[in-house]
Amino acid sequence: MSTAPLARDTDLRRLLDEGYDVSIVANHLVVRRIPYVTVDKTVAYGFLGYPVTVSGERIVSDTDHRIWFGGTAPCTEHGVPLSLANPEARVVSGELAASFMLSSKPGPEGYPDQYEKVTAYVRILSHPAMALDETVTATPGAAWQEVEDDLPFRYRDTASSRAGLTALNQVFLKQRIVIIGLGGTGGYILDQLAKTPVESILLIDDDTFDNHNAFRAPGAASLDRLRDRPTKVEYFADLYGRMHTGIVTECRRITAENLSLLDDATFVFIAMDDATMKQTIASNLVQRGVPFIDVGMGVEEIDARLSGLLRIVLASPGSDNAGALARIPGPAAERDDYDRNIQVADLNALNATLAVGRWKRHLGFYADGTGETFATYSIYTNDITNEGTDL
Incomplete structure (x- = not known):
């Protein structure tokens, strides 16, 4: 699906501008190409997702602090499974299914916005991977994103939005x-x-x-x-x-x-x-x-x-x-x-x-x-x- 709905959302536009591969799939916010460490102490890539509702120009979360992860058991750089990862299957779409529910609540009020929620879980998963390979990244860039429907580009112009020139x-x-x-x-x-x-x-x-x-x-x-x-x-x-x-x-x-x-x-x-x-x-x-x-x-x-x-x-x-x-x-x-x-x-x-x-x-x-x-x-x-x- 086009990332255009996300581009109009204040919080999630930051994810796009920073190069995250974000999209809406079957009423789920999905962030692909998240590096993590497997039990074999190798770097692999999975996805994060959770149900949302597109309301006008805003994305509204349909869950609390929880998020779902698609991939094998995520681990520390030493191959030890992360304690926040609980086996729980969740089908996002016919071709996309998560295997784990991640639960990390920062405080009584949870996460202040969608950006903070996503980036917090990305850090938890990707930092062990970066400890093994400093070249891995969870922000592959605009080439992984679709352009807004009303713009004549083949990929997103993140430079203009970063500079505040939209x-x-x-x-x-x-x-x-x-x-x-x-x-x-x-x-x-x-x-x-x-x-x-x-x-x-x-x-x-x-x-x-x-x-x-x-x-x-x-x-x-x-x-x-x-x-x-x-x-x-x-x-x-x-x-x-x-x-x-x-x-x-x-x-x-x-x-x-x-x-x-x-x-x-x-x-x-x-x-x-x-x-x-x-x-x-x-x-x-x-x-x-x-x-x-x-x-x-x-x-x-x-x-x-x-x-x-x-x-x-x-x-x-x-x-x-x-x-x-x-x-x-x-x-x-x-x-x-x-x-x-x-x-x-x-x-x-x-x-x-x-x-x-x-x-x-x-x-x-x-x-x-x-x-x-x-x-x-x-x-x-x-x-x-x-x-x-x-x-």
């Missing part, structure tokens, strides 16, 4: 993002967006993912994968689809005839190297009131060293979009040194980070003290310059 993340939930171009910066934009609960991310690119792309892209492509010559959208959708469920692809070049690909977008990142279509795309988005960020970089070799600028342009309803459009360059008369496939993945990553940070400020996730529509980063001076500020 409420702030609401600004991402209805966002339908389009990334046009995955040659360099676009891949790093995707890398960061895939960690947010945006509803969908549409990838648009018609090119193949080749060796030179691998040295500009996030992650590390295998040689076998490069030999397959996947399309860029296929490669990135496979990579980030392992985390985010909302990634969709269009393997084609965007033209004036297929601008309808952008119809459902709530925000667009224009990250294509070829500037031929940029003005057409930008003008279409401005006309329809769809906010977007255009990114780009110009790199040149001067005295055997590279210099240049990274650029970010934001257009959004209510801003100086005429000024923003004027900042978007047309096709260059000559290719610069970046276009000659100089490998500057750090600049691609920085350009993407600045763009995604600006998007988050636009949404209200980050505080925005400038409201700029145009920003440049100078490699030579290490300066960021903001222009077109609205605040």
